Amino acid sequence: MTHIKTCIINCLTLAALLIVSPAFSASDDAKKLNRHTGSGDPVAGKAKSQICQGCHGVNGNSLDEFMPKLAGQYDEYIIKQMKNYLAGIRSHEIMNGMASPLSDQDIADIGAYFSKQEIMKGRGWTNDERGVEIYTKGGDRSKMVMTCLHCHGERGKGLDQSTAMYPVIGGQHKAYLVKQMVDFREDDRLNSPNTIMNKIVRSLSDKDIEAVSEYLSVQ
Ligand code: HEC
Numbered sequence: 001m002t003h004i005k006t007c008i009i010n011c012l013t014l015a016a017l018l019i020v021s022p023a024f025s026a027s028d029d030a031k032k033l034n035r036h037t038g039s040g041d042p043v044a045g046k047a048k049s050q051i052c053q054g055c056h057g058v059n060g061n062s063l064d065e066f067m068p069k070l071a072g073q074y075d076e077y078i079i080k081q082m083k084n085y086l087a088g089i090r091s092h093e094i095m096n097g098m099a100s101p102l103s104d105q106d107i108a109d110i111g112a113y114f115s116k117q118e119i120m121k122g123r124g125w126t127n128d129e130r131g132v133e134i135y136t137k138g139g140d141r142s143k144m145v146m147t148c149l150h151c152h153g154e155r156g157k158g159l160d161q162s163t164a165m166y167p168v169i170g171g172q173h174k175a176y177l178v179k180q181m182v183d184f185r186e187d188d189r190l191n192s193p194n195t196i197m198n199k200i201v202r203s204l205s206d207k208d209i210e211a212v213s214e215y216l217s218v219q
């Protein structure tokens with residue numbers, strides 16, 4: 001009960017922030033959105049990210065379901081994740097090690113490079129309608145105070161530059177999305193601001209997580 005109350009307070013604070021930002025963008029606008037909001041140099045980042053592209057794919061379009069795509073991700077979000085891996089606030093055997101030899105400038109440059117790539121894309125169709133319900137309306141669970149759409153934008157493609165801390169999730173691999181949501185629900189990933197994602201995902205069943213991930217992964 002307490003966590004639901006805290007969630008309501010946190011969500012309302014975030015809602016207030018969103019009201020002052022431009023309205024939810026149409027999906028076409030979202031595609032044109034500038035995701036390079038930091039000071040990194042994408043040209044330097046291209047060279048520095050060669051090792052990363054070994055796992056995250058050419059231009060950040062990985063082919064492996066468990067390696068997240070980084071193409072068109074906000075650089076601010078990438079930078080935050082790298083710093084979280086470096087500090088051990090987000091744990092992953094490979095990524096904790098990958099982050100350690102990098103300077104702040106390297107991280108900013110690499111983030112800039114990936115953010116400048118064409119936005120990640122899924123296969124474009126699904127026969128699962130439950131996912132869209134959860135994503136846009138919270139499914140049949142009135143417990144969810146804000147739906148995913150409010151923060152992650154139409155089809156998971158992000159809102160605008162002022163909300164660059166809310167990652168692009170539309171077009172991301174399904175297996176990766178499922179893993180992150182289960183990690184949030186089980187408190188194995190605790191790095192979202194005010195643990196907001198842990199609170200949001202808490203009410204979702206395995207089936208709900210599967211459905212919303214299916215919906216997002218095809219976008
Ligand atoms: C050997 C494979 C491998 C290499 C090389 C690698 N990564 Fe990763 N990376 C992963 C995996 C696996 C994950 C998912 C980890 C998790 O579940 O937390 C990940 C996660 C990430 C994330 C979080 C993505 C998100 O959507 O939250 C970022 C950012 C990232 N890597 C950046 C990099 C950068 C920058 C480099 C190069 C310096 C790099 N990675 C090199 C395998 C790799």
Ligand code: HEC
Pocket residue numbers: 011014068080134135146147148149150151152165166167168169177180181191192193196197200201212
């Ligand atoms: C109040 C805003 C908010 C709402 C509502 C919200 N999210 Fe998030 N979400 C975030 C933030 C902020 C992060 C980034 C956490 C971090 O910094 O590590 C995130 C991260 C994620 C990630 C991890 C992405 C990655 O690349 O690792 C997934 C998956 C995700 N959200 C899915 C969802 C789904 C599905 C819903 C609806 C059930 C939802 N979110 C609702 C704010 C929100």
